[in-house]
Amino acid sequence: MNKFSSLCALLVAGVLAGPATAAPAAPATAAVATGCAAKQQQVQAQIDIAKAHGNQNQVDGLSTALREIQNNCTENGLRKEREGKVLDAKREVSKRQSDLDKAMKKGDSEKINKRKDKLAEARKELQEAMDELDK
Incomplete structure (x- = not known):
C-alpha cells in the first residue's frame, strides 16, 4: 500500500x-x-x-x-483506481454467484439463503463501485 x-x-x-x-x-x-x-x-x-x-x-x-x-x-490515476475497484467487485459477484449455484445444486436451504445474502451484498458493493466511477 x-x-x-x-x-x-x-x-x-x-x-x-x-x-x-x-x-x-x-x-x-x-x-x-x-x-x-x-x-x-x-x-x-x-x-x-x-x-x-x-x-x-x-x-x-x-x-x-x-x-x-x-x-x-490525478484524474487518470483516480479513474484507474476506481476501475480496479469495479473489476474487483465484479469478480466478487461472480464468485458469490458460483457459490450460490453450488449451494442450490446441493439443495441445502440454509446455505442457499446465506449465499443469496452474500451475493446481494456483493452486488450492492459492485453498484457502489460503479457509482464512484462518475464522481
Missing part, C-alpha cells in the same frame, strides 16, 4: 469515526465537482466539521490528507 492509499484509508477512518454530522449540502446552483476536485471538496468539508467540533487531531490528519490529494491526485 503506498503512502497516498494509506492516507486515504486514514481519511476514511477519520471520517467514519468523526462526528455524526453531515457535510453541508452544496447550493443547487453550484456545479458538481468530480474526480480530484470532488475529493478535495469532501475532505475540506470534513475539515470544516472537525474545526466546528474543536477536534484538532482530526483537522491535522485531514489537512495532511488534503495536501496529499492536492499533490498526488
Whole structure:
C-alpha cells in the first residue's frame, strides 16, 4: 500500500469515526465537482466539521490528507483506481454467484439463503463501485 492509499484509508477512518454530522449540502446552483476536485471538496468539508467540533487531531490528519490529494491526485490515476475497484467487485459477484449455484445444486436451504445474502451484498458493493466511477 503506498503512502497516498494509506492516507486515504486514514481519511476514511477519520471520517467514519468523526462526528455524526453531515457535510453541508452544496447550493443547487453550484456545479458538481468530480474526480480530484470532488475529493478535495469532501475532505475540506470534513475539515470544516472537525474545526466546528474543536477536534484538532482530526483537522491535522485531514489537512495532511488534503495536501496529499492536492499533490498526488490525478484524474487518470483516480479513474484507474476506481476501475480496479469495479473489476474487483465484479469478480466478487461472480464468485458469490458460483457459490450460490453450488449451494442450490446441493439443495441445502440454509446455505442457499446465506449465499443469496452474500451475493446481494456483493452486488450492492459492485453498484457502489460503479457509482464512484462518475464522481
